[in-house]
Amino acid sequence: ETGVTQTPRHLVMGMTNKKSLKCEQHLGHNAMYWYKQSAKKPLELMFVYSLEERVENNSVPSRFSPECPNSSHLFLHLHTLQPEDSALYLCASSLGTPGTGRVSGYTFGSGTRLTVV
Amino acid sequence: DAKTTQPTSMDCAEGRAANLPCNHSTISGNEYVYWYRQIHSQGPQYIIHGLKNNETNEMASLIITEDRKSSTLILPHATLRDTAVYYCIVRLPYGGATNKLIFGTGTLLAVQP
Numbered sequence: 001e002t003g004v005t006q007t008p009r010h011l012v013m014g015m016t017n018k019k020s021l022k023c024e025q026h027l028g029h030n031a032m033y034w035y036k037q038s039a040k041k042p043l044e045l046m047f048v049y050s051l052e053e054r055v056e057n058n059s060v061p062s063r064f065s066p067e068c069p070n071s072s073h074l075f076l077h078l079h080t081l082q083p084e085d086s087a088l089y090l091c092a093s094s095l096g097t098p099g100t101g102r103v104s105g106y107t108f109g110s111g112t113r114l115t116v117v
Numbered sequence: 118d119a120k121t122t123q124p125t126s127m128d129c130a131e132g133r134a135a136n137l138p139c140n141h142s143t144i145s146g147n148e149y150v151y152w153y154r155q156i157h158s159q160g161p162q163y164i165i166h167g168l169k170n171n172e173t174n175e176m177a178s179l180i181i182t183e184d185r186k187s188s189t190l191i192l193p194h195a196t197l198r199d200t201a202v203y204y205c206i207v208r209l210p211y212g213g214a215t216n217k218l219i220f221g222t223g224t225l226l227a228v229q230p
Contacts, residue, residue, distance in 0.1 A: 002160065033218075043161070043220040056217070090160050092218070105151065106218050108160030 003027045006091050006109035014117055015081060021112045023074040023091030029107070032074040034066060035090040037111075043090065049074060050096065081116045088113050121205045126225040129199075135192040137224050139205030142186040149210050150181060152190045153220075154201040161204065161220070164190065195228045202226075 004025045013019050023032065034046040048056035049068040063085075065077040074091055090111045095104040122140040129135040141150065151166040165172055165179045167188075172179045178191040192199055204223040209216055 002162070004160070042222050045217055045219065048217060088158065092160070094218075105163040105166065106153075106161070108162070110160050111158070113158070 002107050002109065004091055004093055004107050004109035006089075006112050008112060009110065010113045010115075012115045012117060013078070013081065015083070017081075018077070018079040020078065021076040021089055021091075021114075023076075023109055025072055025091075025093040025107070025109075027093060027095070027107060029093035029095045029104075030071050031094045031096055032068060032071075033092040033094075033106070034074065034076050035092065035108075037088040037090060038084075039087070047076075078114075081114075083116050086115045121207055121221060123203075123205050123221065123224045125222070126227065128227050128229055129192075129195045131197060131228055131230050132194055135195040135199065135226055135228070137190040137192075137203050137205075137226060138187065139190070140187045141205070141207045144185050144207050147209055148207045150179065150185075150188050151206045151208060151218075152177070152179065153204045153206065153218075154199075155204070155223070156198075156201040164203075166210075195226075197228050197230060200226060200228045 007022045031050045033048050035043045036046050037043045045058055046060045047066045052068045063080050067075040088111045091109045092106040094106045149166050149168050152164040153161040155161040164176050165174055167179045167181055181188045202223040202225050204220050
């Protein structure tokens with residue numbers, strides 16, 4: 001256990017389904033991230049939240065909708081996905097020190113393996 | 118952030134030291150070198166980071182050249198469980214959440230029995 005918990009571990013969904021991925025951390029971190037890792041590709045950063053506010057969206061299609069209700073929880077809402085969206089979705093968190101801007105290393109969850117059929 | 122260059126893959130015999138190189142010739146004075154690894158189908162795991170001095174922790178050692186243009190991650194006694202993709206990342210240690218951790222393709226280390 002890394003301290004960042006992702007559920008579910010595996011998810012199979014149809015293209016017309018709506019599902020959500022959940023990420024939870026109790027490390028006291030104040031920034032959270034969603035990454036996507038497709039087969040044989042580097043990790044791609046999707047969304048960045050700092051202090052529950054989205055600070056970056058790397059041109060991700062609108063069928064992916066993130067939500068960060070508090071500093072410990074992060075969701076990724078999925079709807080009308082395509083088969084090419086099948087991938088490992090990873091959540092990470094980090095701690096930024098207010099005032100200094102210093103940021104710790106990232107802690108990653110184990111990911112959700114998503115298959116779109 | 119400066120870019121890094123790593124070999125695509127390496128082999129290492131079990132019990133021997135694994136030395137993973139990384140080139141970062143455009144690194145700036147304030148940027149640190151971070152190493153993460155990703156075991157198959159798991160999330161990346163932080164290993165070590167450093168600025169210019171050599172660093173050691175319970176997982177590995179990091180050797181950074183004096184000109185800081187390259188570094189080597191050393192796993193002193195590799196085991197089969199060290200088989201993973203190892204990522205070398207150069208970035209500033211500040212800037213808050215907008216200072217993103219960007220991954221390249223890394224080095225696939227295969228530890229052989």
